[in-house]
Amino acid sequence: MNELWIATLGASAICYLLKILGYSLPESTLNNPRIQRVNTFIPIVLLSALVAVQTLTIDSEVVVDHRLIGVLVAAIALKMRVSFPIMMISAALSSALVYNFV
Amino acid sequence: MGQNSCVSFERRTVLRDSLSVAIPVGSYGAAFGAAAVAGGFSVLQACALSLLLFSGASQFAVVGVMAGGGTPLSAIATGALLGIRNGLYGMRMAPILKLSGIRRFLGAQITIDESTGVALSQESRGEDAMRYGFFATGIGVFIFWNLFTFIGALGANSIGDPSSWGLDAAVPAAFLGLVWPRLVNNKTRIAALLSVLLALSLTPFLGAGLPIIATVLIALVIGWKS
Numbered sequence: 001m002n003e004l005w006i007a008t009l010g011a012s013a014i015c016y017l018l019k020i021l022g023y024s025l026p027e028s029t030l031n032n033p034r035i036q037r038v039n040t041f042i043p044i045v046l047l048s049a050l051v052a053v054q055t056l057t058i059d060s061e062v063v064v065d066h067r068l069i070g071v072l073v074a075a076i077a078l079k080m081r082v083s084f085p086i087m088m089i090s091a092a093l094s095s096a097l098v099y100n101f102v
Numbered sequence: 103m104g105q106n107s108c109v110s111f112e113r114r115t116v117l118r119d120s121l122s123v124a125i126p127v128g129s130y131g132a133a134f135g136a137a138a139v140a141g142g143f144s145v146l147q148a149c150a151l152s153l154l155l156f157s158g159a160s161q162f163a164v165v166g167v168m169a170g171g172g173t174p175l176s177a178i179a180t181g182a183l184l185g186i187r188n189g190l191y192g193m194r195m196a197p198i199l200k201l202s203g204i205r206r207f208l209g210a211q212i213t214i215d216e217s218t219g220v221a222l223s224q225e226s227r228g229e230d231a232m233r234y235g236f237f238a239t240g241i242g243v244f245i246f247w248n249l250f251t252f253i254g255a256l257g258a259n260s261i262g263d264p265s266s267w268g269l270d271a272a273v274p275a276a277f278l279g280l281v282w283p284r285l286v287n288n289k290t291r292i293a294a295l296l297s298v299l300l301a302l303s304l305t306p307f308l309g310a311g312l313p314i315i316a317t318v319l320i321a322l323v324i325g326w327k328s
Contacts, residue, residue, distance in 0.1 A: 006174040008147050011164045011181035012154035018185045019210040022192020023201065038325030039187060040284075041293050043159060045317040046184055047281035048294035049301035050166050053314060054274035057305050059171055070271025071278060078282045084126060088133050091275035092268030099265050 066102070070095025116224055116231050120238035123216050127158075128246020130276075134161055135254025137273045140264035141169030145255040152251035156244065157214050159280050160184040163314075166273060172311025180314055191218040198232050212240025289328060296320050 055071045056062055074091035082090075131152060138148035143165060151161045160181040167177040192213045198221070201209045217240035224231040261267050285291050297317040304313035 003174050004143055004147055004168060007164050007168050007177040007181075008143070008150050009154070010174060010178040011160060011185075012151065014178060014182045015155050015157055015160050015185035015188065016211065018182065018189040019192055019213050020207065022189035022194075022213065023196045023206055023210055025189075025193060034326055036190075037328060038321055039190060041290070041321035041325040042183055042186065042318060044281060044284050044290050044293050045297035045321045046163065046180060046314060047159060047277050047284075048297040049314040049317040050163060050180075050277040051274045051281065052298040052301045053170060053305065054166055054277060055271070056302060057170070059310070060306050062302055062305055066265070067271040067274065070268055071274050074271075074275035074278050078279060084130050084133075084279055087279055088130075088272050088275055092272040094268070095271030096266055096268035099268070 066095045066098035069098045112227060112231060113234060116220075116227065116235045117238050119223070120220055120235055120242055123220055123239055124242025124246055127216055127243050129250050130158065131247040131250030132254030132257070133272060133276050134158065134165075134247075135251040135256070136258035136269055137162065137254075137276060138165045138251075139255045139258035140269040140273070141165045143168070143255075145252070145259055148255040149248065149252055152248045155181065155185075156211055156247070157185055157188055158247075162273070162276055162280070166277070167311040167314065169273070170310040173309065176309070176311030176315060180311060183315070183318060187215075188213050191215075194218065195221060195236065198229055199236060209237075209240075212237070212244055214240065214243065216240070216243050289324065293320055293324050 051071065055067050056064065070091040073094040074087050077087040077090050134152065135145075135148045138151065138161075139145060143151075151164065155161050155164070163180045163184050164177045167180050168174070192210060195209075195213060195218060199209055217236045220239040221232045221236035224235040258264065258267075258269060264270055281294065285294055297320050300317050300320060301313040304316055308316065
């Protein structure tokens, strides 16, 4: 079994366990407001880190290239409240233009 | 008859709310399918992630970490950290849905941002409407998300260099789209900015995937103190 299958099936199994765990624990278990607050910040930090790493790194190096243009265009599109598909297409298109023609 | 038409009318309203979430979110699955294939996953693996994992942010994270050269362990850990909130949604939904047996196992799989969000938004219409909204949205997203994952993965599979189609920028753009609605005040924006800086500054020193997981420290510190 290759590494991609391990990641695919392992993450699926753990994420399902987390889902079913929610139905098996009483609601009061994690009612602590601190835990709730930490939990609202977890997606924010992980997703932001993923934006940064996917935009500005190759292997273990920080690099600036065509992807940054695409992500900046995505940020403008999000600021303008366009729909998700339009945002994605404008990001891909602008990055592709820089990659192919600059 | 009066009561029946009343119930079916309300169902139609809730169903409209559910589909207005399920269709656009589901079509986003095409971006996931394309990102997965561009990141080296097969069409089958992309579809397996959408069927079995079925939680957008975690799926994108698994693909992102593996595509960046990370180990399966760091991909699984990042995906799991992003999946914790589904467990919290389950805790919130369990007393409303009151599921048992096989329905509980199936209901758990569709316990995600969208199904929980629509269910909670129906609170004023009563628990029946909440349950209906939960299942209509969860099942709707499941169908469209999986369908579009397959289409996106096939599409990306048939093109050559992902960069020349902008797919390498579409993946971080997808993450940006997922985090954007969560940046509601200065504290969340500072957390995001610190996380970007920490992840980039750790990149030369830690193996792929680890700089991303390390940013959980920021969530711990800011969430704990605020």
